[in-house]
Amino acid sequence: MTGTPPRAATAPDRAPTNLTQGGKTKAGIGESTLRPDGTLKVTGEFAYSSDMWHEDMLWGFTLRSTVAHAEIVSIDTAEALATPGVYSVLTYDDLPTDVKNYGLEIQDTPVLAHGKVRHHGEPVALVAADHPETARRAAAKIRIEYAELPLVTDEATATAEGAPLVHEHRTDHHIGHVPHPNIVHRQPIIRGNAAEAAKKADVIVSGEYVFGMQDQAFLGPESGLAVPGEDGGVDLYVATQWLHSDLRQIAPVLGLPEEKVRMTLSGVGGAFGGREDLSMQIHACLLALRTGKPVKIVYNRFESFFGHVHRHPAKLWYEHGATKDGKLTHLKCRIVLDGGAYASASPAVVGNASSLAVGPYVVDDVDIEAIALYSNNPPCGAMRGFGAVQACFAYEAQMDKVAKKLGMDPVEFRQLNAMEQGTIMPTGQPVDSPAPVAELLRRVKAMPLPPEQQWLTAGAGADVRALPGGLSNTTHGEGVVRGVGYAVGIKNVGFSEGFDDYSTARVRMEVVGGEPVATVHTAMAEVGQGGVTVHAQIARTELGVQQVTIQPADTQVGSAGSTSASRQTYVTGGAVKNTCEHVREQVLGIGRRKFGTYHPAWATAELLLEGGKVVTDGGEVLATLADVLEGEAVDLELEWRHRPTEPLDLRTGQGNGHVQYSFAAHRAVVEVDTELGLVKVIELACAQDVGKALNPLSVVGQIQGGTTQGLGVAVMEEIIVDPKTAKVKNPSFTDYLIPTILDTPTIPVDVLELADEHAPYGLRGIGEAPTLSSTPAVLAAIRDATGLELNKTPVRPEHLTGT
Template sequence: MTHTASGRGQDQGIGTSAPRPDGALKVTGEFAYASDLYLADMLWGATLRSPHPSAWIRAVDIGPALAMPGVRAVLTHEDVPGHRFYGLEHRDQPVLAIDQVRHQGEPIVIVAADHPETARRAAAAVRVEYEPREAVTDARRALFDPGCPVVGPGGNVVRHQPVRVGRVPEPGTPGAAEVVVTGEYEVGMQDQAFLGPESGLAVPAEDGGVDLYVATQWLHVDQDQIAPCLGLPKEKVRLALAGVGGAFGAREDLSMQVHAAMLALRTGRPVKMVYGREESFFGHVHRHPARLRYEHGATRDGRLVHVRAEIVLDGGAYRSSSPAVVGNAASLGVGPYEVPNIEIDAYGAYTNNPPCGAMRGFGAVQACYAYESQMDRLAEACGLDPVEIRVRNAVSQGSRLATGQVIDSPAPLAAMLRELAAMPLPAGDRPADLRALPGGVAQTTHGEGVRRGVGYGVGIKNICFSEGFDDYSTARVRLELAGDSLHVHVHTAAAEVGQGLVTLQAQIARTELGVARVTVAPADTTVGSAGSTSASRQSYVTGGAVKAACEAVRERLDALRAGRPELTAEELVARYGPIEETREYRHRPTFPMDPVTGRGDSHTQLALCAHRAVVDVDVELGLVKVVELAAVQDVGKILNRSALEGQIHGGTAQGLGLALMEEIQVRDGRVLNPSFTDYLIPTILDMPPMRLSILENPDPHAPYGLRGAGEPPTLSSTPAIVAAVRAATGLPLPRVPIRPHDIALS
């Protein structure tokens, strides 16, 4: 969808709450998502998936499906025209299962038919003979038991990343910690729970290629994976972004893209694939479940002496982005604190559980829950306030991360914590409205057994891709006449997934060129890559590319104006024609972590957020009501306050979900709750009022001084809420999400 926005120049430029051009359409239901795509002669695709988490495939009989009226194609791995494997970083995932399945829901056969129900019935009619085998579902066993079956290529270790700083003093030796606390923590598997399931439309082209209209986060990396599997050059696989109903990392990996294109090329007709909600749970990656062991040592006055940690992330059946997730967990594993002695071992494991990959927070979430839980335990052991112990150990500009990287931009964490603690607390009176009590309108309580707790959490998150990844974006900007007035056309391949990037690109163009009328073209692969809409990077990198291209256009216009000062800008463009410039923008380089010590300047930018949570807990029934959340976040520069506040609210809501309700229940490798009936996510009734303090301390290395803002709230909200529940109940609560029986039966 092309977005054209008008304004009066700077009144909708950077720093304003410029309205979203797609906002009203989404609210009224008129916005066209990928699942709304339609062509008159299109077919419908469906997928047959494995019911087993681990099995050999002994036979596949597609005859019953082919015999059904209206079925136009039934394809197996033998029909893949090119490479049979794909993957984000490592090509380890089969397009269609070949001789075995490694997780429940692995695709085996795809079908195209005249009607979606016909396609589904045909897929169900395919006969597959399986030989089930032992499923490896415990990540620790996969990593450390030499007798465990091998799941991944060459072993079960996706990545082991140590971090070593100094030397942890032995007890009783000079410099040893006077207070030591240990803990074991667990984080459940969280789903991105986006609004729109996976969907797209593949259209065969006259040149033998295919045009794919798809909801994704990364058009060019999709193209890089799809083309080899189809046996086609990249230029014959053209992708355009269809309407995206949320992403949060789950659309970085392929889902139906290759399948729809295969069916379209085989049948010579357009093929649409749309997953139902249950299939969506099997069709995308999830947040890595984690088990974490931590030891914190400090002086009696709460100064950190050492941190030891073992972080085990379950990557499931395929690699996806697990190596990068492990890297983030390791490099940020002690949090935003100064620690002279560090021993971290972070692991990613192959198992037969559902594949895991990118989700908002990307490895930092799991570590944050553990290290913040430890900071609360340490505060109690030292007799300190939970805010004070964080202030005493807080990083600041000039501090070093565990990797040795210097924080070279503002990091006012101590001041953020003090501001947060000084915010007034909500009234403690028993609410008259039952909706404000645990259990809500179910009237499980009228206040009996309800206790209030307050908790704090802090998180540090890397922004943009790390560890030497060539992270860049491309923008093409054209200044032209539309009638007798100037108009700016902006074209990038950056995926708008609901975060407001289309609005921001227009704001940048207005600011840099002073032109009110701006059109942001639909994202596609006819312009250079913009990278992924993830890692809180698009404002930084695509914003930087649009800014650079606009500056180049302005320089050419200024050169023309210098030669003909008597002419207006409109007259210059009318005389000399449109001015178009394409620019790539790269941030400063990053470097891989040393595989033995973890040292290295691995990150581009770092962002901080601190939360305070106030909760009411019915300790008899185990029900929790979050009364209020407060957040202080440094964003460097506010580009669009309305959109920014929405990002903080949204990230906080996902952190609340992880704290109290969201978990994919997996037993013996099988998903038990693939629906929104049983997989619970926060609703408007679960989200409390929020107090926000948004700070602007510009990062001198970033465009406009901005600091990526979408992910940090997801980190710190979870431990803050859990800390508040602990304060209300007195229970250790080492696992998220907290379930009612964790409280009521304790």
């Protein structure tokens, strides 16, 4: 018997009953279907994981290190244990098995620090108490003596002779091909001969670029509820991005078989990569199993900054050459990503950054190197754009520099060098689906520009809300200059480099209350991307039913993979489509068995399911689905894989590493107060190829959301780490700034649909590409307004005024 489920659940996707018109099912593929959880989220009634509650529940709290790199000399928990209301205090020595580390690829992250701490905010001890404040106060009574160690904070300190090792005893599979143990992974991409090609260049432009550390800044901090089961197992209700990956890492630490760790997705308040790694999952389960009581852990915003990985800060060096007529001759670049104290997704981020470092351009001769460091800075891993964001910021700045040196229009220069279907990537992989880079640039440039000085109101003074500085009322238009900038980016879709990327879907079709109903069950984590609508749309399209129920995601069905890499609509949507097709064939088989002798069309015609009926390809109705399925049900669970990829060669970077590519282009219009250094982004127009818009409303929402996240890193978002102490200086939304509605510009979107014949419905992953090109477009516009070089994100007032 398992634990009693907690009180919080989201409603299943129950389609409206008026979904047929002319006998055909509506709200299928291509329709703008509203989210079933949309109203609940807007009104504040949606149940997030932090809303979970259970009778006799305890609260967990994590004590974190106050220093970035130190030996743990001693830990004294006696006073904390003696605190009234405290049920348990755990340290590394209390862990139940010999498996004490976890990790996405490399298991280098300790559940609780042992021997030493490697970054500011690393978990050291756990407390369970009957009230959250009691747990906090008790944790504050734990006495830890640290002996601080020298810090590794950048490439110089990481690779210097005699540098302290962040991980003294590395045994992972990357150690054999990296030049120093403080380098997590290295990936070169060598194609052609960049040195020889450089001799043919009429102009050569180089630049050094710095990309700041960005936080995912999701709405709901990490939270979950662990309930001990009567069978010795545990039920975990949690907000995550990949249930089965969590399960794979959690079970060995608990010393339990995977079937005794039952995971159910709870309401997720955004993710953007920050929930790919574990946070409180193991901690809650350990406390629940130790106390025999349900344990809930909810981070506050301060804890959340330390509880998840961030976007890798990066330093990038680029050199481009071009002929006088504008053709790119070569590229040399070096990308250094700071992965922080633990590996997380750094190896995959290196692979993306290197393989996409050229951007969506044709360059036959390239010499690329990307590395990720181990350091004592905060751990970094997955975030929307995943390595391609940092590269895009640099190569797009370079495109503007080269165009300027040649005296060419920056958009025309990009179009002249734009890749297309059939282009060979620097990895040697041919692009075998539409790559409309030049067309996207043409479309975004053709959009009408916003009117000049739109902050002036008729017959009145300036509307300060539309001015740089906004409601701070710092300028009324004096010294405000407009700038326009363009950028385009390329992002891979799906997991890469030989990863077995698949998903599983279970579909059941039966008669309930006299009408056919389809139930779809996957382990897909709905984090806001829209699978909760798309899966129902696919079922309605493939099965011709009106009523579709989406079951809550859990580990009682096979893995759906991570909700990341723009892959869920492609891969789990593909799994739902594939399973529905097999269900449809079985339903038709039942119909043939029941009614085939009554009408020859059952044996000879192409039969379809539409509007709750079985029809021929000519539109003749043969039977209702309710009659076909009366007394029977079809229930299938199937895995589905896209075409395979392969690892990149560790010397040359050659290989078919990616499944699919997505493209987006932006035009930014900004107004800059050049005296005060204030920026107002007026508009961020976007053109993007989505292959097929399965839910057009959600498509536009994803593009606008990704665009806004790119805007944030352009002008305000950065986690500041003190270089002397490696401590985070701004772990709050008071000091870490994100765009509000007043900062968000108009975002017109032009959606292009060029089908990828290899993908379900021809779709293309869309969620990440707009995050790439919005940042460099904003920087390009600010450069256009100010004439400054601006090679660092985010742009701050002092960068514009020289103060």
